Amino acid sequence: MASSGTRLTLEALSKRYGDGPPAVAAVSLDVAPGEFIGLLGPSGCGKTTTLRMIGGLTPSTSGRVMVGGRDVTTLPPHKRDMGIVFQSYALFPHMDVAANVAFGLEMRGLKRADIAGKVAQALDLVQLGALAHRRPRELSGGQQQRVALARALVIEPAILLLDEPLSNLDAKLREEMRAEIHDIQKRLGITTIFVTHDQAEALAMCDRIAVMEKGRVAQLGTPHDIYEHPASEFVADFVGRSNRIAAEAGADGVIRLGEHRVRSAAPVPAGPVTVMIRPHRVGFDGAEGDGWNICPGVVRRVTYVGDMLACEVEVGGGIVVVERPTQPGTALPAVGDGVRVSWRVSDTLVFPR
Amino acid sequence: MRLSALLLGPVLLVNLLTFLAPVLNLASLSFNEARPGGGIGPGPTLATWADLLADPYYLELVTSSVGVAAMVTVGTLLAGYPLALFIHRASARWRNLLMVACISPLLVSAVVRTYGWMVILGDNGIVAAALRWLGMAKPPRMVFNLTGVAIALVEILMPTMILCLLAGFGRLNVALEEAAASLGAPPWRVLLRVVLPLSMPGVLLGCLLAFVLTVSSFITPKLLGGGRVILLATEIYDQAIVTLNWPVAAALSVLSLAVFGAALLLYGRILRIVEA
Ligand SMILES: Nc1ncnc2c1ncn2[C@@H]1O[C@H](COP(=O)(O)OP(=O)(O)OP(=O)(O)O)[C@@H](O)[C@H]1O
Numbered sequence: 001m002a003s004s005g006t007r008l009t010l011e012a013l014s015k016r017y018g019d020g021p022p023a024v025a026a027v028s029l030d031v032a033p034g035e036f037i038g039l040l041g042p043s044g045c046g047k048t049t050t051l052r053m054i055g056g057l058t059p060s061t062s063g064r065v066m067v068g069g070r071d072v073t074t075l076p077p078h079k080r081d082m083g084i085v086f087q088s089y090a091l092f093p094h095m096d097v098a099a100n101v102a103f104g105l106e107m108r109g110l111k112r113a114d115i116a117g118k119v120a121q122a123l124d125l126v127q128l129g130a131l132a133h134r135r136p137r138e139l140s141g142g143q144q145q146r147v148a149l150a151r152a153l154v155i156e157p158a159i160l161l162l163d164e165p166l167s168n169l170d171a172k173l174r175e176e177m178r179a180e181i182h183d184i185q186k187r188l189g190i191t192t193i194f195v196t197h198d199q200a201e202a203l204a205m206c207d208r209i210a211v212m213e214k215g216r217v218a219q220l221g222t223p224h225d226i227y228e229h230p231a232s233e234f235v236a237d238f239v240g241r242s243n244r245i246a247a248e249a250g251a252d253g254v255i256r257l258g259e260h261r262v263r264s265a266a267p268v269p270a271g272p273v274t275v276m277i278r279p280h281r282v283g284f285d286g287a288e289g290d291g292w293n294i295c296p297g298v299v300r301r302v303t304y305v306g307d308m309l310a311c312e313v314e315v316g317g318g319i320v321v322v323e324r325p326t327q328p329g330t331a332l333p334a335v336g337d338g339v340r341v342s343w344r345v346s347d348t349l350v351f352p353r
Numbered sequence: 354m355r356l357s358a359l360l361l362g363p364v365l366l367v368n369l370l371t372f373l374a375p376v377l378n379l380a381s382l383s384f385n386e387a388r389p390g391g392g393i394g395p396g397p398t399l400a401t402w403a404d405l406l407a408d409p410y411y412l413e414l415v416t417s418s419v420g421v422a423a424m425v426t427v428g429t430l431l432a433g434y435p436l437a438l439f440i441h442r443a444s445a446r447w448r449n450l451l452m453v454a455c456i457s458p459l460l461v462s463a464v465v466r467t468y469g470w471m472v473i474l475g476d477n478g479i480v481a482a483a484l485r486w487l488g489m490a491k492p493p494r495m496v497f498n499l500t501g502v503a504i505a506l507v508e509i510l511m512p513t514m515i516l517c518l519l520a521g522f523g524r525l526n527v528a529l530e531e532a533a534a535s536l537g538a539p540p541w542r543v544l545l546r547v548v549l550p551l552s553m554p555g556v557l558l559g560c561l562l563a564f565v566l567t568v569s570s571f572i573t574p575k576l577l578g579g580g581r582v583i584l585l586a587t588e589i590y591d592q593a594i595v596t597l598n599w600p601v602a603a604a605l606s607v608l609s610l611a612v613f614g615a616a617l618l619l620y621g622r623i624l625r626i627v628e629a
């Protein structure tokens with residue numbers, strides 16, 4: 001059941017409920033055939049609403065949805081040819097697993113024999129062949145999720161829409177399903193939109209991520225772009241962990257962090273700024289030289305988390321968390337120690353405050 | 354478990370005294386022989402039952418009662434289902450209002466509602482007048498026949514049906530309908546394949562009640578039927594009050610209980626299939 005992939009384009013898609021602020025405001029997105037795009041953002045930022053507008057389940061207030069160059073904005077969902085996996089799975093409780101998966105094929109008027117073959121194939125794909133005659137309520141959460149996935153995939157939709165499909169699973173199963181969904185999507189080459197509020201999930205699975213903030217796309221880019229070059233403080237804060245320190249930037253591009261002076265690779269607007277540094281990119285042993293920012297500080301707290309040691313160091317009036325992998329034989333800093341924290345100039349993110 | 358049995362005690366006792374005892378009394382009465390003029394002969398004898406079962410009139414009475422009840426049940430379901438679905442889907446505020454509006458006819462006695470239908474459906478009623486105005490020279494007769502009885506019974510039973518349906522809509526879920534639509538099902542197929550199967554418990558319960566209430570309905574067929582629509586309950590009344598043949602009335606009562614029992618069995622059977 002290989003799908004060649006279809007282009008999906010959103011043009012200034014908007015949704016306003018009542019007369020409050022828009023739930024989705026002019027979201028534009030161009031999804032290449034076979035691409036796996038993540039919609040990432042905090043609760044209430046409009047991810048589900050965007051997905052539902054793409055699927056035709058919620059009418060849009062303005063804007064267009066194009067599938068393969070065709071405008072489907074006003075098409076009802078049953079004519080859109082999209083597979084949707086709902087957060088609640090929405091499996092039909094009165095049908096067994098096989099009937100659930102067969103439903104979409106029956107609606108397409110396939111012959112009985114063809115349906116049986118495709119259903120068996122789809123269930124094998126998600127490794128549920130043995131449970132074909134169970135009812136949904138007799139399945140575990142992970143199994144239900146895979147049935148929902150098989151049901152959406154078996155119709156070979158032009159677009160696959162996933163709304164937080166992993167959020168009901170425990171951590172271990174979630175990681176397994178992550179890999180499984182990723183593999184299946186790549187194998188079938190289906191253009192996919194994946195909604196999640198879990199940044200690790202988005203980074204691990206998606207070709208590109210659209211980070212959403214209050215109904216808008218705050219940044220669109222590859223996981224690497226989003227993580228290394230966040231476009232705003234919001235993105236830097238939402239994706240990955242970071243130290244935030246209030247600082248002042250001068251017209252000369254030098255940033256004053258208390259009594260210390262640090263630099264950033266990117267040009268910095270003069271005025272009050274927030275300096276952000278990823279905790280694992282800070283160390284105590286930075287080489288002297290142009291490429292590094294080095295500040296003296298005092299260790300205030302040390303937290304041992306097994307594979308990692310988190311040291312909170314007071315630097316220039318702020319606290320910088322330094323994460324170091326624990327290794328036998330390395331001297332560990334103690335509370336009260338004077339240390340020199342260092343990080344690369346290129347790892348210094350600066351945003352106007 | 355023992356406490357619940359104890360709590361059930363009073364209800365069981367009351368039911369024993371007020372339901373089971375009279376029913377047993379009736380049943381035993383059907384094994385007496387009728388004497389002309391309302392007398393009751395000594396028993397036990399199978400004479401009444403033998404007469405009853407040999408007379409094709411009574412067989413037809415039972416089959417026509419069941420037939421009319423089935424027709425009225427289907428009519429009530431068809432009329433009530435869309436309304437119930439609409440009420441179920443309304444916003445919380447409207448839902449309560451619509452529920453009250455739907456159930457309020459229960460506050461008016463069936464006698465009054467039947468007379469209301471006699472006025473509406475009568476030869477000079479608004480329905481006939483409307484049909485005449487639309488150009489129909491001779492509108493069909495709608496009172497003192499089965500048509501009127503069926504229309505009135507459907508209306509009278511609708512609140513009950515709607516309540517049953519609403520109680521059975523618990524498993525309906527908009528997400529399931531959306532899932533079906535996303536899989537390519539147009540609205541009518543969503544209704545047939547998802548909504549209807551999921552609401553079957555309510556449908557079955559509503560049908561059971563509508564059926565039983567029709568078979569035992571008395572006032573509406575009596576008044577609107579004009580003596581031409583004879584159901585089990587009206588016949589029992591005639592036998593007991595007009596003909597003064599108590600053993601036959603008792604036997605017919607037992608027969609109608611048997612019909613109810615059969616309906617209940619069928620209900621249980623179908624419900625098990627639906628819920629499996
Ligand atoms: N049916 C509705 N009526 C009114 N407001 C709504 C409706 N659905 C969503 N909203 C509002 O629209 C905004 C976006 O909701 P949406 O469900 O898209 O968020 P989300 O990003 O999916 O959040 P979550 O991660 O919690 O699922 C929210 O502020 C929400 O309150």
Ligand SMILES: [Mg+2]
Binds near residue numbers: 047048049
């Ligand atoms: Mg959501």
